[in-house]
Amino acid sequence: MQDSIEREVLIRAPIERVWEIVTTPEHMGRWFGDAGATRAGDVITMAWEEHGEAELEIVREEPPTAFAYRWDANVKEAGRTLVEFTLSEEPGGTRVRVVESGFAALAAPAAVRDELREGNTRGWEHELGDLERYAATVAV
Amino acid sequence: MTEDVFTALADPTRRRVLDLLAEHGYGTATSLAAELPVSRPAVIKHLAVLDRAGLVSARRHGREVRYVVRPEPLAETAAWMARLAAQWDARLDAIRALAEQD
Numbered sequence: 001m002q003d004s005i006e007r008e009v010l011i012r013a014p015i016e017r018v019w020e021i022v023t024t025p026e027h028m029g030r031w032f033g034d035a036g037a038t039r040a041g042d043v044i045t046m047a048w049e050e051h052g053e054a055e056l057e058i059v060r061e062e063p064p065t066a067f068a069y070r071w072d073a074n075v076k077e078a079g080r081t082l083v084e085f086t087l088s089e090e091p092g093g094t095r096v097r098v099v100e101s102g103f104a105a106l107a108a109p110a111a112v113r114d115e116l117r118e119g120n121t122r123g124w125e126h127e128l129g130d131l132e133r134y135a136a137t138v139a140v
Numbered sequence: 141m142t143e144d145v146f147t148a149l150a151d152p153t154r155r156r157v158l159d160l161l162a163e164h165g166y167g168t169a170t171s172l173a174a175e176l177p178v179s180r181p182a183v184i185k186h187l188a189v190l191d192r193a194g195l196v197s198a199r200r201h202g203r204e205v206r207y208v209v210r211p212e213p214l215a216e217t218a219a220w221m222a223r224l225a226a227q228w229d230a231r232l233d234a235i236r237a238l239a240e241q242d
Contacts, residue, residue: 005228007228007232008232009232009233011235011236012239012240013240018239030234030238031234031235031238094239096232096236098228098231103221104146104149
């Protein structure tokens with residue numbers, strides 16, 4: 001099994017603007033959560049209407065290129081994964097690369113198995129649906 | 141006590157054991173030890189962890205115990221990882237939409 005998920009996207013916007021959207025609570029509360037986000041020190045608390053809150057512990061913050069946090073929202077009580085954003089300037093825009101790693105070390109058999117067995121987690125489905133709707137409205 | 145799939149797969153030797161079993165169709169502690177840089181007793185311990193995680197099953201065949209891969213937990217884990225990856229695609233799309241508006 002792989003230990004990490006890697007994804008990237010090219011955005012036609014300046015790196016400073018992309019950095020602000022990726023890292024500030026007012027924006028994270030829109031593209032990530034759906035019920036706002038607040039920051040206190042190195043901890044960002046994300047909220048979702050359907051499935052509560054998650055805490056993100058920021059472990060790296062080097063504007064405008066590197067942002068990383070640990071969180072446990074994928075499988076509650078199974079341990080935390082590390083999410084690392086890397087922003088780089090390219091002709092025509094900003095490349096955002098995200099790597100979520102640490103899955104191999106997750107250990108909470110019951111929680112993980114429940115999550116796996118469910119096969120189609122309702123909460124996540126909701127979040128995805130919300131994001132797609134949100135993306136569609138702002139893209140117009 | 142059941143062993144977690146993630147914990148079982150965290151060890152590179154155990155991942156190699158699964159690769160070898162998948163490659164050859166089946167293997168024994170002796171045949172695996174011949175292809176790995178670890179002893180037969182160590183292979184037996186790794187097989188026990190994989191067995192408890194449901195990733196291999198053992199069957200006695202004459203005087204030897206043959207191990208085969210059980211793909212179901214791997215497929216479930218891969219499906220779960222694929223869902224998490226799809227969530228990141230959606231989040232990155234939302235970030236792009238926000239950054240590119242105006």
